[in-house]
Amino acid sequence: MSYLNPYSRLQTIHSAQEILELAQNRSYKLSMKSSLRLPRLERTRIREIARVQEFAKQVKSRLRDAVEGFPTLEKLHPFYYELTDLIVGVDKLKQALGAVYNSTRPIENIADRHIAQLKTATDIREMKRARRAAKGRISSIVRATAGNLDLMIEARRVLVRLPGVNTTIPTIVCAGFPNVGKSTLVRAVSTAEPEIAYYPFTTKEVIVGHLTVGNQTIQIVDTPGILDRPMSQRNEIEKKAIAAVKYLANVILFMLDASETCGWTFEEQMNLYSEVKRSFPLTPTVIVLNKVDITPSDHLAVARAKLPGAFEIVASSGTGVAELMQEALSEVDLEESTPTSSPD
Structure with missing residues (x-):
């Protein structure tokens, strides 16, 4: 698109x-x-x-x-x-x-x-x-x-290479470190093949998917290179590129990988989650634990203790995804899709 x-x-x-x-x-x-x-x-x-x-x-x-x-x-x-x-x-x-x-x-x-x-x-x-x-x-x-x-x-x-995103419909933005399963989730819930597009100031590409709820189309966006590493590692231009996302996000799905197979410790992922919350204080955020099928029980117990109420899914198989999306959509006002976030 x-x-x-x-x-x-x-x-x-x-x-x-x-x-x-x-x-x-x-x-x-x-x-x-x-x-x-x-x-x-x-x-x-x-x-x-x-x-x-x-x-x-x-x-x-x-x-x-x-x-x-x-x-x-x-x-x-x-x-x-x-x-x-x-x-x-x-x-x-x-x-x-x-x-x-x-x-x-x-x-x-x-x-x-x-x-x-x-x-x-x-x-x-x-x-x-x-x-x-x-x-x-x-x-x-x-x-x-x-x-x-x-x-x-x-x-x-x-x-001309900017992503073609629909600014008139509700948008769910996926956040989290690389390899936690964001793009897998976007593909799992999209009703058609997601579009892959360039995003400035990153070395990766944005993935834009769509799903339909009743007569309403919802946009779901994975932003590799945007909300996937600490702000302390970014220059001012990159921070502003992140700030632009505030005009899209009606709700943020923050994904964590408690198995740590993504290459980041759970503590590092929690720190990034805290930064995203601070940067988008007014945007509803749904916490997601992915790869629970391969997460050791002791790791999963720690994650559950730190993040009570987090949705547990296996994006690659679809386990728990329907329930997650139901919660995400409940946070989106389908009558009024203007984002309310204002990053620091």
Whole structure:
């Protein structure tokens, strides 16, 4: 469901040099067959006017298309707005979009001014000088905004890869250390094959699944690289990327592996759980003990003592999953799906 990403339809954005080359090629490929019977001076006049018009049109349309392809930033859902701000900076992107769009305004005036000269020119050399001058001035405008185009190109490269998450339906977010069984759970409860998508500032990918309860679709998200290690090990940008999740999570499933086959001690997992609770104090959190079928009885007894009421499941076989999801869904207000969390 990548189409849910508001940037998914962004078309290729050309660099300043590419725009000028494309415009130049198009302006020189114009057919002037209808003017073949005219005197050479008039044929040249018609050709040079057409070249200036086409060059200006191509440049202007490519610059405006690059800008208008972006969604209105103020209308983005907060999740995508926050990620945009992290990736490129909303203010920087707005400035670049505005500068590129504004650069198109004088292009038509330049073209009109030189076309007027072409209409009154009395010799071929004067016409060619006017055409070269028009293209030169328009090219200068494009080159002056090259840096803004480069910023837009780089922003698009990352933004089109953002996960396509539905920001209008309730969302369950899975948290916990790697290998505790989060992605297995997402696949177990999803009614279709989950989508795997890129998430910025991590080396892993987000897994987005969906399930249907009555007439309501619920989204369940595994966020590898997001809520899976202590905050002390993260830089400021990573912390902000985590904060963006607050705009999605209606309920958090925090999964622990008491068998410790995930590679993390139970104490380390409990410390991470405490951090997640502190970071999302207003978001309902359901505690899950996974892999209980392979957990030694003494380990399981310790986990039960520390986490009374935790749901015990075996995600790989589905044991206990139905009861877990019933509890998770009871924490989701299907009438009002706006997350209430506000991370520290």
